[in-house]
Amino acid sequence: MSDDSKPLNFIEHIVEEDLANNFPKEHLRFRFPPEPNGYLHIGHASSISLNFGLGLRYNAPVNLRFDDTNPAKEEQEFVDAIKKDVTWLGYEWDTERYASDYFQQLYDWAIYLVKKGRAYVDNQSSEEMAAQKGTPTEPGTESPNRNRSVEENLALFNQMKKGEFKEGTHVLRAKIDMASSNMLMRDPIMYRVLHKAHHRTNTDWCIYPMYDWTHGESDYIEQVSHSFCTLEFAMHRELYDWFLDQVYDEKKVRPKQREFARRNLSHTVVSKRKLAQLVENGVVGSWDDPRMPTISGLRRRGYTPESIRNFTETIGIAKRDNLIDVSLLEFQVRNHLNKVAPRVMGVLDPLKVVITNYPEGEEEWLDAENNPEDESAGSRKVPFSREFYIEKEDFREEANKKFFRLKLGKEVRLKNAYIIKAESCTKDTDGNIIEVQCTYDPKSKSGSGTEESLRKVKGTLHWVSIKHAVEAEVRLYDRLFTDESPDTHKGKDFMDFVNPDSLQVIKGYLEPHLKEAKIGDRVQFQRLGYFCVDPDSTSEKLVFNKTVGLRDSWAKIAEK
């Protein structure tokens, strides 16, 4: 495999080491286990790439497992969205599983634990139990219910299951060690009463297993060999192993939990809870708002699956805290779109230009290359006429030598058209330039092969013939937060850093064939950036999203 040449991350080293220690390769199995309580985001993309990448690398199955043990938060809508996103990213799971598929098995095992004296029913309030829990530096105290008889526990647990108790009154706890230095080992809760309908099991159950009791056992049931999760679960590993010990059969694969650091992206938040807050508070329109770091948001923004996969590959996986600069993500989408996006012309901040020596009423259709990076993309025709738009910032009455664009008395090349020279301009009463008058060199037509057409002029501008222009709504996006790490400031809420100007809606003028553009189409507006057609687009009204700008070295020069 070509993968062999690439350096391994620490997770791959762990797998390699297990293989070297005679773990059978055919027993390798992985899983991606989202809770269906929200949409997947760029952080999940790393986990998805890790697990499915391992599956590809070792030709091992990868399950998509929904960790659906909390009916209060989970919905079918999210299950569907997650499946769509994983598929869109280009991965195929072996089998689709649900933790809820295992509710009966988990229940049977719980009974087994009760019978072994390893679990008991506690009917104290959560406050009482919290008080007995102790602190990281002080041991906890044992519950008065800790030594109930097996018979009594069995009866109580049965009553819990039958719905005879109200929520919050009874729980099943593992009997471990109230003095453990690991708070999670201080008799953790295995089951709670929840009189809520579940999106899959409906009202079959009114007791639901907790994460810790569910996750490792689910891995075990599925015979997952390596269970990877984020660092905040590191302390859970001891409990994961303890629960496994209770039911483990030596002849089976024993799953191994290992942890990696969550990927943090600059100028955004990567947490389902916080992203949900942005939606609920109306900061963004929806989970798939193009400003969101969700997979669906990035998709709508115009990102390609390839660019996201390349991103996760280049940022890698490790255990240290990180804040990945968004420029690494932007590079990947530019890099991919540069190769595949057709070039077109669009003017977003129009200034009218009139060629005084071009015949009135005349028009010609000029050849334009679709993609200089891809000869097979061919060419198209664009209409040229006496009056057209250029960008306002592409004209100045006077400017220094670094300004390669149109200025009075100087020439520029119009992309795929003629060389023009600015002769004069007119202004409104406020002094704003509203029109530029030019002359053109009729022999300088692009591709005509004449001596004049081969002349070198410093600047090349994009333009759109006014008579032929198609209007479109264009949505420009800026970073969602003004701070690079909005949720890491103690005493400050991440919402305080929301960028009030993250969305700007303008009108653009595009070359006419864009009228045929379909939802999801991605193009490069030459000299401006990459844009895609938003799902809001209709046959009457085109809507484009700006995915990302081109690298802009002029902006840096202009700043100085």
Next chain:
RNA sequence: UGGCCCAUGGUGUAAUUGGCAACACUCCGGUUUUUGGUACCGUCAUUCAAGGUUCGAGUCCUUGUGGGCCAACCA
């Protein structure tokens, strides 16, 4: 005051059993260019600190320092 994890350029990751600190991005400078895009070339680190082991330490040991996580009937 307890336990667990982590520390390599501006950012993210690499570095066979200890053996010339590498790759990508960014920044800065340059070449090419009918996109100030692309492509190409170049500059930017004595690996948190102090000791120790060793012919040799980013890697092993000790002690610091800094950061993260742990007391939801969430996952």
